[in-house]
Amino acid sequence: MTLQTRISGYADPALHAEGLFIGGAWIKRGGIAVINPSTGDRLADVADATVEDAARAVDAAEAAAGEWRATPARKRSEILRRWFELMTQHAEELAMLISLENGKALPDARGEVAYAAEFFRWYAEEATRIPGEYRRTPSGSHNIMVDHEPIGIAVLITPWNFPAAMATRKIGPALAAGCTVILKPASETPLTAYAMARLGEQAGVPSGVVNVLTTSNPSSVTNAMLADPRVRKLSFTGSTGVGRHLLAEAAKSVVSCSMELGGNAPFIVFDDADLDAALDGAMIAKMRNAGEACTAANRFYVQSGIHDAFVAGLTKRMAGLKIGPGYDPETQCGPMITTNAVRKIDRLVSEAIAGGARVTTGGKPLEEGGYFYPPTVLENVPVDAAIAREEIFGPVAPVYKFDSDEEVIRLANDTEYGLAAYIYSKDLARALRVGKRLETGMLGINRGLMSDPAAPFGGVKQSGLGREGGVTGILEFMEPKYYAVDY
Numbered sequence: 437m438t439l440q441t442r443i444s445g446y447a448d449p450a451l452h453a454e455g456l457f458i459g460g461a462w463i464k465r466g467g468i469a470v471i472n473p474s475t476g477d478r479l480a481d482v483a484d485a486t487v488e489d490a491a492r493a494v495d496a497a498e499a500a501a502g503e504w505r506a507t508p509a510r511k512r513s514e515i516l517r518r519w520f521e522l523m524t525q526h527a528e529e530l531a532m533l534i535s536l537e538n539g540k541a542l543p544d545a546r547g548e549v550a551y552a553a554e555f556f557r558w559y560a561e562e563a564t565r566i567p568g569e570y571r572r573t574p575s576g577s578h579n580i581m582v583d584h585e586p587i588g589i590a591v592l593i594t595p596w597n598f599p600a601a602m603a604t605r606k607i608g609p610a611l612a613a614g615c616t617v618i619l620k621p622a623s624e625t626p627l628t629a630y631a632m633a634r635l636g637e638q639a640g641v642p643s644g645v646v647n648v649l650t651t652s653n654p655s656s657v658t659n660a661m662l663a664d665p666r667v668r669k670l671s672f673t674g675s676t677g678v679g680r681h682l683l684a685e686a687a688k689s690v691v692s693c694s695m696e697l698g699g700n701a702p703f704i705v706f707d708d709a710d711l712d713a714a715l716d717g718a719m720i721a722k723m724r725n726a727g728e729a730c731t732a733a734n735r736f737y738v739q740s741g742i743h744d745a746f747v748a749g750l751t752k753r754m755a756g757l758k759i760g761p762g763y764d765p766e767t768q769c770g771p772m773i774t775t776n777a778v779r780k781i782d783r784l785v786s787e788a789i790a791g792g793a794r795v796t797t798g799g800k801p802l803e804e805g806g807y808f809y810p811p812t813v814l815e816n817v818p819v820d821a822a823i824a825r826e827e828i829f830g831p832v833a834p835v836y837k838f839d840s841d842e843e844v845i846r847l848a849n850d851t852e853y854g855l856a857a858y859i860y861s862k863d864l865a866r867a868l869r870v871g872k873r874l875e876t877g878m879l880g881i882n883r884g885l886m887s888d889p890a891a892p893f894g895g896v897k898q899s900g901l902g903r904e905g906g907v908t909g910i911l912e913f914m915e916p917k918y919y920a921v922d923y
């Protein structure tokens with residue numbers, strides 16, 4: 437079944453591309469199979485870039501760099517704004533494409549497209565407000581003038597779980613800053629990245645400013661680019677393991693790195709929380725993208741007084757979700773990305789059960805077609821189970837009971853990660869007091885969703901380095917230049 441037949445009625449053929457996009461040219465060369473995780477069918481074959489293609493992409497980014505950094509900010513801004521508008525016009529086709537190659541339910545895919553497009557709108561606005569600084573030294577010796585310059589060619593590497601948003605969250609600020617880029621999307625979800633590159637062409641992005649490569653050999657292709665002295669930035673979103681490896685590789689040429697890595701978010705519910713609000717928030721924090729999100733609630737810590745009611749409410753809601761192909765309009769929980777993902781979830785759940793956890797719904801992979809794991813709730817989970825340490829990346833909610841503030845702070849911080857955390861309590865002072873002691877880059881208070889293009893997204897500890905989005909996100913793609921001035 438080809439992609440075109442699968443999405444007939446939705447797809448603008450002009451959006452479909454399978455070739456490498458280098459210097460404004462499409463280079464067709466099949467190689468990497470793109471699989472529909474809802475069925476296991478092959479959707480398309482995309483080109484497989486070599487190390488030589490990577491060098492050509494750096495050449496193209498270099499050739500375009502001078503003119504792009506000299507392009508007035510207002511003009512760069514207008515191109516990004518047009519790209520935002522085109523994504524919005526094509527939102528339904530992009531959402532269908534995301535559902536097909538990633539498996540996420542259509543409402544999640546629509547949400548992602550809107551979120552992704554907003555990064556272009558936000559950075560269209562920020563492009564014209566790049567900050568500078570001017571002041572006199574405290575000693576009065578001279579004046580300090582600080583300008584921000586584009587850092588140079590940026591390599592952008594993105595994961596499969598948000599194929600549109602993780603790309604725009606990097607391309608938006610990079611282009612606004614005046615950088616040219618090479619995007620390497622995940623092999624599982626390249627079609628969305630190529631469709632967006634098509635829209636970028638229509639928006640007027642000059643040739644070579646955005647290049648897109650897919651490869652079955654990410655390590656050698658990326659290492660070759662990082663070793664090229666013209667590449668000055670690596671912006672990576674993905675697992676902590678791959679992030680560590682890339683940091684070591686980037687160190688060889690002292691390439692600036694921004695790292696958005698894994699998470700292990702605690703979701704804390706205090707006795708005084710509004711139960712329905714906490715359950716609504718839990719469903720969003722756990723089930724957006726069927727749990728395949730770095731910010732997904734990975735550990736539910738629920739205070740003794742509200743614990744049983746919370747488990748009962750969560751079980752009812754999770755058990756009521758409709759499982760099915762992502763692109764089926766009725767679906768609320770789509771498949772996992774691969775069979776390996778299902779196996780990992782199954783291992784974590786089985787180990788937790790062996791350690792004493794009780795299943796209140798779900799608990800076993802579904803047998804028929806696709807890569808499905810049902811929404812699952814576990815209670816009485818040992819706090820030292822593997823499921824409390826590793827990212828589940830699936831629709832499984834392990835619930836742990838706690839008694840005191842001190843206990844939950846200790847448990848929540850007992851992880852190498854520090855990306856996101858959630859607190860539900862009607863006592864805002866208590867939520868802020870506990871929140872202040874949580875080792876996390878982001879905290880949702882009485883909210884199950886925190887992502888917003890206008891906010892700084894990122895983590896502490898081994899969840900990453902730097903921030904994306906917000907007012908400061910553009911500075912990840914700029915270098916301050918200090919002029920010591922006398923007159």
Ligand code: NAP
Nearest residue numbers: 594595596621622623654655658674675678696697698730
């Ligand atoms: P991944 O396995 O780390 O892959 C991410 C990207 O890195 C993909 O494009 C992958 O390419 C590429 N890659 C893999 N090995 C590489 C290597 N040796 N050199 C260069 N590139 C390499 O992560 P994933 O499974 O796609 O995504 C899930 C992870 O991303 C989770 O840990 C999640 O928490 C994290 N994440 C974090 C954020 C955040 O903002 N903090 C957001 C979303 C996801 P291939 O696909 O070709 O292997």
